[in-house]
Amino acid sequence: MRNSLLCLAAAGLLFSACQQNNSTHKATAGTAADSAVSDGHTAQNSLDWASTYEGVLPCADCEGIKTTLTLKEDLTYLLREEYLKKDVVNEEQGSFNWNKEGTSITVNRQDGGFLKFFVGENQLRSLDQAGKEITGPLASSYILKQQP
Structure with a gap:
């Protein structure tokens, strides 16, 4: 039982970290579209x-x-x-x-x-x-x- 709870807690933390990383990526992508293209093309x-x-x-x-x-x-x-x-x-x-x-x-x-x-x-x-x-x-x- 203790191992199951430990696995669930670890999975929850991993899922939470992935969600934060994904939302940060989306926010960064949105601002990049509004500014100059990063590949040097203007x-x-x-x-x-x-x-x-x-x-x-x-x-x-x-x-x-x-x-x-x-x-x-x-x-x-x-x-x-x-x-x-x-x-x-x-x-x-x-x-x-x-x-x-x-x-x-x-x-x-x-x-x-x-x-x-x-x-x-x-x-x-x-x-x-x-x-x-x-x-x-x-x-x-x-x-x-x-x-x-």
């Missing part, structure tokens, strides 16, 4: 990001901002913003830089401001000023599509 070194991207971004006081952003391999950009139904066009050029993970860029505006984008396959997704993903009902409106 948007910066794996995607054909040097291109022209277009889309109509939301606007607080107009029908939208038709945006064309060209990213060049020398880390410079050309930006054209056309405010629809307002007859206002803004064009500028400057530089941009990658974040340390190689997943998003910051476009340094001529007025001292900046734009942030997550670089995905064939698209740029606008980020908020803190570099966080824009969520909510208009989230899909904050995408610039790569042009052929």
Whole structure:
């Protein structure tokens, strides 16, 4: 009887240890998916990001901002913003830089401001000023599509 209880206790400890290890593994896997891939592949070194991207971004006081952003391999950009139904066009050029993970860029505006984008396959997704993903009902409106 004593041997049976000892075996049950040992099995319980072993099972408990396996459960903890498994949940730790799952938590680690979840965070790895949210950050840069550990094999060294990033948007910066794996995607054909040097291109022209277009889309109509939301606007607080107009029908939208038709945006064309060209990213060049020398880390410079050309930006054209056309405010629809307002007859206002803004064009500028400057530089941009990658974040340390190689997943998003910051476009340094001529007025001292900046734009942030997550670089995905064939698209740029606008980020908020803190570099966080824009969520909510208009989230899909904050995408610039790569042009052929």
